[in-house]
Amino acid sequence: MFLERGNSVEAPAAILLENLSKVYDLPPGSAGAAQAVAADNLNLRIAEREVFGLVGPNGAGKTTTLKMICGLLVPTAGRIVVNGVDVERDPEAAQGGIGYLADFFSLYDDLKVWEYLDYFAHAYKMAPETIAGRITDVLRLMGLEGKRGAFIGALSRGMKQRLGIGRAIIHDPPVLVLDEPAVGLDPKGRIEFRQLVHELNGRGKTVLITSHLLHDLEEMCTSIAIIEKGRLLRSGRLEQILGEGVRERRVRIMVASPGFPLVEWLSRREGVTGVTGAAPIGAQFSFAGGPSELASLVKALVVAGASVYAVEPVGETLEKVVMGLSRGEVT
């Protein structure tokens, strides 16, 4: 079912946060305020089949928000709906549709890999005749087929992380909640993890993920929300967030004409500001015009005698956007 809003058609929400707040006390003797706000009137709508990144500094309230979504913590105020089920009213029904991975966790080292998955498959009340097949599927998806009979204690950190995700998806939940899942993974492990998230998303899962590795999130997520001190600073599609606030496009031009005064030439042009040199022979600048004006600029540059071999837009990174918002909106 799709909801219509105006002329646009919206995918149904997998996760809905309405006026969500969580206030807790700071220990006596703490400097400053007596209480902290982990979630401050958060409103968030995560559509089905999204890979949604929740971004923020330490203590922003990410883990608390995730735990409230999973029904592990009770909000001070507000409502959470997952797959159409109110988490506070019917936590077991909501939890049946969620796969959760905590930021720091242990596994049962004395169990074998398949036993661990089998235990949780039963805990999620899967039909007994489907469990063996599902364990095989999950082990294949996680790349752990060869470790089926191995003791968990003998697995590497990356394998344990994958097994943790395997546990979270053993019951084939439509929503995955992953708290800092890439912590401790080596670069290869992170690449594999990103591929895994893409694959899970391709299978129709909604993935809510937190991470400090913003580059990873930028590669994985379709939408993000940035929170700080429990407050929602921005949320939306990734490309929209990255494009927001960019009134002037940033452009890089590379020429193959040694001796051509590129920086000076650009600085004299209308609509061009903030020109900086770029190695080996090139420049970066902000341009106020549209595509046709930029085309005219490039044409004029060629006419002026520069051999232009590259013209490319310079995009904002998630890191920059987060840093900018964080500095500007919360003190």
Next chain:
Amino acid sequence: MAAQAFVLVLGGGLLSLLAIQREKEMNTFDFQRVTRLRPLELAFGKLFGAPVLMYFIVLCLMPAALVGAVVGHARPTFVVAAYVVVVLGAISIHALALLLSLLLERGVAVTGGVLFLIVLWLNPLVAAKFWLDLGSLSPFLASDLSTQMTWAVMPRPPGTTIYMSGGYGMTDVLFGWPVHHAAVVVVLYASFAAWFLLAVVRNIKRDPAGYEIFTPAQALGFLLFINLIFIGFFRWSRWSASEAQADLLGLNTSLCFVLGVALLRNRDRVRRLYARGRLSSGWLAAAWPAPYLGAGTLVVGLVPVAILQVIGKLDGEWDLGVALFRVALFSAWLLRDILYLQWMNLRRGGRLRVGLLYLAVFYICAGIVFGTLNLFGTPRGLAFTAVLMPPAVFSLRLGAWAETWDAWLVALCAQILIAGIFGSLQRRTLADLSAPGRLPIAAAGAA
């Protein structure tokens, strides 16, 4: 049999004490909480899963025990009964240990649990046989049970101690009727296991900040259940009416106190209640948990008075007015202390533990000072001590009442006044908690 009881009760109890604590430390407990397991299923899994090794050891020891029973010509029905007692007793202890494991920090849970298990082990030796016509409630009595030769129950002459004195079988006296002790412990174990399990089930999947052992109604039910046991097995024949009332109030003191502590609200809970508009900002909120605790203490205080009036075993010391005054002072005293603890628990940082410590220090110091001044030894001195230490009312005699009733009334008024002060402090703390800017924006209006 003793070895099996030891392994199952103590070994299983220790494993149950660690069951949830260990999962919390490993950060694996949340993974179980988010599964589709219902709280009852999760609780049963822990109850029988944590001590499973001990059940296995008991099974391994069983052949040797059965050989011993045959060689010793033990009656098969008693051997079976002994196993029922051991297993049911162990289940009730394990359920309690699981509850401690869920609610308390590791160190506190383990220390308290181990002390409890030791007392339980020693229980046949130190059983309180003075007040109740009830034998040992320790599962270690199974060894005695397995050597019994008759199921017959025999009323014992008044004043004799329980079955361990020999010659009367394992007989308890319930509301004046002789009943076999094995049947009593089986029923009590099953009942206690059910109460403890109810508390575990209510909380095992909850947010730890929202733990609530029982609902107020369930807590009242538990208090009344324990009092049913007290009253049913009480040795009415051994004590005078006034002594019986004082003893029953004394037996109820710690029970009512624990009930009061179980009802306390913490800051997180109060915030949620305000945010959902379920808590008013008046004196009623500031008096929590006085309504439930007051009802509980009055019921457990007044029922024995009614029973004593009905059975008519009244002596020269008995006076209905004094009896009612004792109940009133008992209730006011507990309300005073619980309101103090409620206020402490609502202060920043939740200072319940500090509050309990202060309370213990206060009673010890007051006791030492009053004892040194020999105030407990004179009727007016005793009444004076009741202002700060109301348990003195348990020693109040009719003759002393006639001389010092005015001082006792002052003591009662003092309790009400002090309780009011703590209620007022609680009200201020609640006002601070619900002040604009303290609650979530959406909730502030609702509050």
